[in-house]
Amino acid sequence: MPSSKSPVVVTCTAPVNIAVIKYWGKRDEELILPLNSSLSVTLHQDQLRTTTTAAISKDFSEDRVWLNGREEDVEQPRLQACLREIRRLARKRRSTGDEDPRTPSLSDRVHVASVNNFPTAAGLASSAAGFACLAYTLARVYGVEGDLSEVARRGSGSACRSLYGGFVEWQMGQRADGKDSVAQQVAPESHWPQLRVLILVVSAEQKPVGSTAGMQTSVQTSALLKFRAEALVPAHIVEMARCIQEQDFPGFAELTMKDSNQFHATCLDTFPPISYLNDTSRRIMQLVHRFNAYHGQTKVAYTFDAGPNAVIFTLDDTMAEFVAVVRHVFPPEVNGDKFLKGLPVTPVPVSDELKATLAMEPVPGGVQYIIATQVGPGPQVLDDPDAHLLGPDGLPKPKPAA
Numbered sequence: 001m002p003s004s005k006s007p008v009v010v011t012c013t014a015p016v017n018i019a020v021i022k023y024w025g026k027r028d029e030e031l032i033l034p035l036n037s038s039l040s041v042t043l044h045q046d047q048l049r050t051t052t053t054a055a056i057s058k059d060f061s062e063d064r065v066w067l068n069g070r071e072e073d074v075e076q077p078r079l080q081a082c083l084r085e086i087r088r089l090a091r092k093r094r095s096t097g098d099e100d101p102r103t104p105s106l107s108d109r110v111h112v113a114s115v116n117n118f119p120t121a122a123g124l125a126s127s128a129a130g131f132a133c134l135a136y137t138l139a140r141v142y143g144v145e146g147d148l149s150e151v152a153r154r155g156s157g158s159a160c161r162s163l164y165g166g167f168v169e170w171q172m173g174q175r176a177d178g179k180d181s182v183a184q185q186v187a188p189e190s191h192w193p194q195l196r197v198l199i200l201v202v203s204a205e206q207k208p209v210g211s212t213a214g215m216q217t218s219v220q221t222s223a224l225l226k227f228r229a230e231a232l233v234p235a236h237i238v239e240m241a242r243c244i245q246e247q248d249f250p251g252f253a254e255l256t257m258k259d260s261n262q263f264h265a266t267c268l269d270t271f272p273p274i275s276y277l278n279d280t281s282r283r284i285m286q287l288v289h290r291f292n293a294y295h296g297q298t299k300v301a302y303t304f305d306a307g308p309n310a311v312i313f314t315l316d317d318t319m320a321e322f323v324a325v326v327r328h329v330f331p332p333e334v335n336g337d338k339f340l341k342g343l344p345v346t347p348v349p350v351s352d353e354l355k356a357t358l359a360m361e362p363v364p365g366g367v368q369y370i371i372a373t374q375v376g377p378g379p380q381v382l383d384d385p386d387a388h389l390l391g392p393d394g395l396p397k398p399k400p401a402a
C-alpha cells in the first residue's frame with residue numbers, strides 16, 4: 001500500500017477523432033444519448049494527443065483539475081458526471097470482489113492535470129480527446145476494467161469514439177438508461193495503412209456556436225435533422241462500414257463529403273440558422289471537387305465539424321500533389337517552412353494543366369497551416385514517471401512534460 005506521502009499516479013494519452021458520419025443531436029441531454037449512430041476515424045497521437053495525469057492520495061482534501069496548466073472549476077457538471085460514473089464503476093467492481101488490493105480507497109480525492117500537444121487556437125475539437133483521456137486515466141488509477149464509453153460520453157458525446165483506435169462506431173443504442181449507447185471498433189488502425197489525413201487550419205472570422213448549444217437548437221427546430229437521423233443515417237452507417245472494410249476509397253470519400261454537407265445543411269435548416277463554414281471552407285470544397293474532376297476519380301474528400309477547418313482524407317500516393325495544390329491556391333503568408341506540420345511530405349510541382357483546370361485565384365493566408373497525419377491507435381498508458389504532469393505533491397510540475 002502506498003504511504004500517505006506517495007500518491008498513486010497514472011499518466012495516459014488519448015487521440016482526436018474525426019467523424020465521417022456525424023453525431024448531431026441528443027435524445028437525452030443528461031445522459032448524452034444521441035439521435036443517431038456515428039462513425040469516426042481515430043487520428044494518430046504522434047501528431048495530435050491529449051496527455052492526462054491522475055493522482056490519488058489520502059492527503060488531498062478535494063478533487064482538483066488543471067487544463068493546459070490552468071486550474072479549472074471542478075464543479076463543472078460534465079466533469080462531475082465523469083467522476084461520479086468512474087467511482088460508481090469502481091464501487092461495483094469492489095462489491096463483486098474483483099478488487100486489486102493496491103487500488104486506492106474510493107473516498108480519497110483525485111487531482112487531474114491534462115494538456116493538449118496542439119494549440120487550442122487550431123480550433124480542433126479537443127474535448128473528445130480530453131474526456132476520453134480523463135475516462136481512461138481515471139479507470140487505470142481506480143482499477144476499473146471494461147468498456148468506458150459511458151464515462152467518456154458523459155463528458156462529451158464524441159469522446160467515447162476516442163477510446164478506440166482505427167475506425168470506430170458509436171452505436172446510438174435503444175435503451176433509456178444508455179447502457180447500449182457504446183463505442184465499438186469497426187476496424188483496427190492497421191487495417192488501411194495507405195489512408196492519410198490533412199487538417200487544413202483556416203482562419204476563423206467569428207467565434208462559432210459550440211456543438212452542445214448548436215445541436216440543441218437543431219433538435220428543437222430542424223425537421224431535416226430528424227429526417228436525417230431516422231431515415232438516412234442508419235443506411236449510411238452500414239455503407240460506410242462496408243467502404244472501410246473493403247478499402248473502397250471513392251465510396252468512403254463520397255459518403256464522407258455527402259455526410260458533412262448534410263450535417264451543414266441541417267445547421268442551415270436550424271432556426272436561427274447556424275453556419276460553421278466560411279469562404280475559405282467553401283473554396284477548399286471547390287478545390288477538392290475540381291481536383292477530383294481533373295483526375296477523373298475521387299482521390300480526395302473533405303469533412304467539416306462545428307468550425308471552418310477542413311479535414312481532408314486521401315491516400316499516400318496523392319498526398320504530396322494535394323498539399324502542393326493547397327500551397328498553390330492558399331500561398332503561405334508568413335513562414336513557408338512552418339506551413340506543413342506532422343508527417344513529412346515531399347514537395348512536388350503542380351502541372352500547368354492542373355492549375356488551369358483548378359482556375360482558382362490564389363488567396364494568400366486563407367489556410368494558416370496544414371497538419372499531416374494518419375489513422376492511429378487508441379489511448380495509451382505512459383510508464384515513464386517523467387511523463388507525469390503532477391509532481392509528488394500532487395500539484396502540476398512547473399514544466400509540463402508533453
Ligand code: DP6
Pocket residue numbers: 018019021022023024032038125127155156157158159211212305306
Ligand atoms: C460536429 O461531442 O462536441 O463534431 O456531446 O454536446 O459534447 P457534446 O457534443 P460534441 O459534438 C460533436 C459534433 C461534431 C460531429 C461529431 O464529432 O460526430
